[in-house]
Amino acid sequence: xxxxxxxxxxxxxxxxxxxxxxxxxxxxxxxxxxxxxxxxxxxxxxxxxxxxxxxxxxxxxxxxxxxxxxxxxxxxxxxxxxxxxxxxxxxxxxxxxxxxxxxxxxxxxxxxxxxxxxxxxxxxxxxxxxxxxxxxxxxxxxxxxxxxxxxxxxxxxxxxxxxxxxxxxxxxxxxxxxxxxxxxxxxxxxxxxxxxxxxxxxxxxxxxxxxxxxxxxxxxxx
Amino acid sequence: xxxxxxxxxxxxxxxxxxxxxxxxxxxxxxxxxxxxxxxxxxxxxxxxxxxxxxxxxxxxxxxxxxxxxxxxxxxxxxxxxxxxxxxxxxxxxxxxxxxxxxxxxxxxxxxxxxxxxxxxxxxxxxxxxxxxxxxxxxxxxxxxxxxxxxxxxxxxxxxxxxxxxxxxxxxxxxxxxxxxxxxxxxxxxxxxxxxxxxxxxxxxxxxxxxxxxxxxxxxxxxxxxxxxxxxxxxxxxxxxxxxxxxxxxxxxxxxxxxxxxxxxxxxxxxxxxxxxxxxxxxxxxxxxxxxxxxxxxxxxxxxxxxx
Numbered sequence: 001x002x003x004x005x006x007x008x009x010x011x012x013x014x015x016x017x018x019x020x021x022x023x024x025x026x027x028x029x030x031x032x033x034x035x036x037x038x039x040x041x042x043x044x045x046x047x048x049x050x051x052x053x054x055x056x057x058x059x060x061x062x063x064x065x066x067x068x069x070x071x072x073x074x075x076x077x078x079x080x081x082x083x084x085x086x087x088x089x090x091x092x093x094x095x096x097x098x099x100x101x102x103x104x105x106x107x108x109x110x111x112x113x114x115x116x117x118x119x120x121x122x123x124x125x126x127x128x129x130x131x132x133x134x135x136x137x138x139x140x141x142x143x144x145x146x147x148x149x150x151x152x153x154x155x156x157x158x159x160x161x162x163x164x165x166x167x168x169x170x171x172x173x174x175x176x177x178x179x180x181x182x183x184x185x186x187x188x189x190x191x192x193x194x195x196x197x198x199x200x201x202x203x204x205x206x207x208x209x210x211x212x213x214x215x216x217x218x219x220x221x222x
Numbered sequence: 223x224x225x226x227x228x229x230x231x232x233x234x235x236x237x238x239x240x241x242x243x244x245x246x247x248x249x250x251x252x253x254x255x256x257x258x259x260x261x262x263x264x265x266x267x268x269x270x271x272x273x274x275x276x277x278x279x280x281x282x283x284x285x286x287x288x289x290x291x292x293x294x295x296x297x298x299x300x301x302x303x304x305x306x307x308x309x310x311x312x313x314x315x316x317x318x319x320x321x322x323x324x325x326x327x328x329x330x331x332x333x334x335x336x337x338x339x340x341x342x343x344x345x346x347x348x349x350x351x352x353x354x355x356x357x358x359x360x361x362x363x364x365x366x367x368x369x370x371x372x373x374x375x376x377x378x379x380x381x382x383x384x385x386x387x388x389x390x391x392x393x394x395x396x397x398x399x400x401x402x403x404x405x406x407x408x409x410x411x412x413x414x415x416x417x418x419x420x421x422x423x424x425x426x427x428x429x430x431x432x433x434x435x436x437x438x439x440x441x442x443x444x445x446x447x448x449x450x451x452x453x454x455x456x457x458x459x460x461x462x463x464x465x466x467x468x469x470x471x472x473x474x475x476x477x478x479x480x481x482x483x484x485x486x487x488x489x490x491x492x493x494x495x496x497x498x499x500x501x502x503x504x505x506x507x508x509x510x511x512x513x514x515x516x517x518x519x520x521x522x523x524x525x526x527x528x529x
Binding site for chain 1: 333334335340341342343344
């Protein structure tokens with residue numbers, strides 16, 4: 001999933017200073033799962049904003065709405081009936097949702113309320129960790145199902161570097177060494193011969209380096 | 223003076239400056255650099271040394287700059303943001319300054335997809351405007367981008383590039399303004415063929431007071447042939463070559479096209495000298511270094527001032 005975290009309240013209050021009536025819009029997908037911008041977080045932020053602005057002597061009207069999937073123009077369309085009543089739309093979706101709404105409602109300021117972080121998975125309750133860098137050419141089959149691009153701090157393809165110590169990365173004892181994990185898994189799978197192959201320099205065109213990416217499926221065109 | 227740059231001295235003395243350009247070799251061929259550079263010696267006030275231009279690997283621009291330095295010329299060390307992060311940039315700048323490179327040019331760099339390693343990662347840790355700020359802060363405040371103090375700051379005369387012809391046109395001068403605000407001591411523009419549009423750009427730049435804060439050198443490139451004119455008109459992003467310019471070259475028989483290109487260039491230089499706010503020209507004679515002496519002679523730009 002795409003993970004996100006709510007922006008600091010101070011920053012949110014500052015960004016909303018010019019406005020008197022806003023629509024706070026959540027998303028029922030990834031940000032709901034990572035507890036950053038679903039219906040519950042929309043309600044919590046809305047009341048914090050109302051109370052905070054009341055205390056400042058500049059009341060703010062906040063209406064709430066949560067879309068099924070904010071990155072989908074079809075769902076963003078649902079705002080059309082009400083959006084004219086507001087000074088701004090404040091989105092609690094990831095950057096994809098914010099931009100989908102902004103593109104649909106060109107004349108209206110659309111502000112992000114969360115910082116979109118990474119593609120990851122849940123390690124345990126309340127902990128999410130990066131798992132995929134979206135490089136566009138998956139190597140997990142070569143690396144025991146552990147991604148060296150997303151999980152090695154130096155994104156080394158032929159690791160581990162000399163900074164690996166007791167299974168941890170040199171940048172912090174809280175960070176696992178991806179290459180220790182890869183090696184352990186390759187051993188478990190009986191695939192250690194994969195390690196002896198020198199992985200060639202990556203073609204980064206399939207990643208962000210080649211420019212903004214799109215997927216076009218001719219077979220799905222209507 | 224901010225630096226020991228010959229270009230800075232020439233501009234400060236109020237001379238109409240002339241800079242040239244040299245593309246490093248695609249190999250470790252020292253003699254090739256010396257041969258090219260010999261044509262430029264005494265003909266220009268500084269020589270731009272391109273940095274992996276069009277994203278094609280060539281000899282390091284700092285290394286070629288040092289060769290020019292040893293030949294008694296003033297290199298304008300180009301550095302693009304595409305290939306190095308802020309650590310590498312700052313250490314290269316220190317090394318260059320320590321070894322006598324006084325002038326540098328801050329650039330974004332062409333995207334790797336244009337070059338010979340389209341698979342390459344695209345660094346862009348900082349952009350060219352942030353790069354200008356970084357170098358001028360290193361020089362003027364003696365601090366690295368990270369904030370730490372520098373023992374012996376690099377005394378660089380810092381330049382930037384500007385394209386008067388990219389879109390949207392209304393942002394061209396505003397972006398130039400940002401580069402000036404970031405601290406650019408001088409500006410070299412993209413090759414100019416549309417004189418009318420450039421004159422409008424200059425009017426706006428002068429009105430905004432930018433030419434009082436920076437020295438702007440107008441970029442010019444001789445058209446060697448009709449083929450080159452058409453290529454520049456159609457294939458080079460952000461280049462504005464009016465049809466009548468292409469036609470003027472193409473109307474000549476093949477063997478006279480280069481001569482017509484030089485004639486056109488001399489006329490352009492004449493016009494640019496009269497244009498308010500233009501402090502000099504940047505002559506990019508791409509793979510035509512040997513014709514530079516003739517061009518600057520015919521354009522009445524010799525002798526170059528000794529300052």
